[in-house]
Amino acid sequence: MFLERMSYPDVEKYLSRKDTVVIPVGSLESHGKHMPLGTDTIIPNRIAELLEERFPDVVIAPTLPYGATDDLRGFAGTVSLGVEGLRAVLQTICDQLFEYGFRRFIILNGHGGNVKSIEQVGIKVFERGGYLAIVNWWLIAGQIRPEWKGGHGGAEETAGVMAVDPTLIHSEYLTLGECIRNDISDELPSTSWTSVEFKGGMVTVPRHVNSITDNGWLAHGMGSDVPTNATREWGVEMLDAMADYIRDFIGALERAPLPKADGAK
Numbered sequence: 151m152f153l154e155r156m157s158y159p160d161v162e163k164y165l166s167r168k169d170t171v172v173i174p175v176g177s178l179e180s181h182g183k184h185m186p187l188g189t190d191t192i193i194p195n196r197i198a199e200l201l202e203e204r205f206p207d208v209v210i211a212p213t214l215p216y217g218a219t220d221d222l223r224g225f226a227g228t229v230s231l232g233v234e235g236l237r238a239v240l241q242t243i244c245d246q247l248f249e250y251g252f253r254r255f256i257i258l259n260g261h262g263g264n265v266k267s268i269e270q271v272g273i274k275v276f277e278r279g280g281y282l283a284i285v286n287w288w289l290i291a292g293q294i295r296p297e298w299k300g301g302h303g304g305a306e307e308t309a310g311v312m313a314v315d316p317t318l319i320h321s322e323y324l325t326l327g328e329c330i331r332n333d334i335s336d337e338l339p340s341t342s343w344t345s346v347e348f349k350g351g352m353v354t355v356p357r358h359v360n361s362i363t364d365n366g367w368l369a370h371g372m373g374s375d376v377p378t379n380a381t382r383e384w385g386v387e388m389l390d391a392m393a394d395y396i397r398d399f400i401g402a403l404e405r406a407p408l409p410k411a412d413g414a415k
Contacts, residue, residue: 151202153211161250164209169253169280170404172210172396173243174198175236175268177217177261180225180359181303182367184323184377185311187227189303190260191215192318193310193389197258197287200393208400211247214240217264221344224360236267244271244282253280254403258396260287262302279411283403287392294395297374298388302343303367304375306388313385324377329365333357342370 153161153171176191186192191213198210216239219230231239244255255275257268265284272282288306292299300306311318332339334355338346340362345352359366369375 151206151209153209156209161209165251168207168209168404169251170208170256170400171247171252171254172198172201172208172256172258172400173240174210174213174258175217175240175260175264176213176215177219177264178215179217179219179222179228179230179261180366181307182323182365182377183326184320185303185308185367186318188215189307189311190217192314193307194258194260194287196310196314197389197392197396200389201396204393205397205400209252211243214243217261218267219261219263221263221356222359222366224358225366233263233267236264237270240267240271241274244275248275248278248280253408254400255280255282256396256400256403257282257284258287259284262286276409277412279408281403281406281408283399285396285399290395291388291392294391295388298384300375301367301369303377304369305377305379305384306375308377308380309382309385310389311385312380312382313389316382319380323365326365328368329363330368331362333361343368 174194176194178187180187181189195213202210216229216231218233218236219228220232222228223230259268268284275282288300291306298306308319330340334346338348341347341352344356345354
């Protein structure tokens, strides 16, 4: 049920009885020296494969491998569509799928910076009489199992990549820390991501992450989320659990009535 492998009569037959589509959305960005640039695409791709094994009666669209990751530009290989670029691409995809009859969209998201763009598309889908649900896999994994909770390029994501292909992990860099520096001043120390601390408060100062660290992974002070804690066994269990979760969520969303389009009586 991968859309690129289906013929158009296959899609028409599917739409005669169902209206759900899963769209994985990733990113191409630095995750530290130990991780591949495509981490946020590689993991959703694997979850989609596991979902297809468990729930072969749902259409899965091709993964969108670029996201909104402007703050990580500067690390070689990072490519960002920006918030508006991602919104425009995803809006076009969803608009055309909507025209064919899809009404329930599950966005299997691999990158936090994509959320603003996806939410904007979701509002448009809702106004037309459909639903768009955002499944941020790394957040939900940490919610259903708190010990899995992690940040950018930490143990959680490292384990996820290990589950797909352990050879993608550069083990010689696993022990390299976040290497965070106070790039603005010592009076405004860097804390999490692009925030600084001042008199007990956290103030966001948008800037490129390579101003803060030469490494590129940031776990936001999560003590257990260091890459050296990752194991392939953890990753396999976690991605299996996410596929099960999404399968069950799709069932619940398909049982829910669709909203009326704006202006409908």
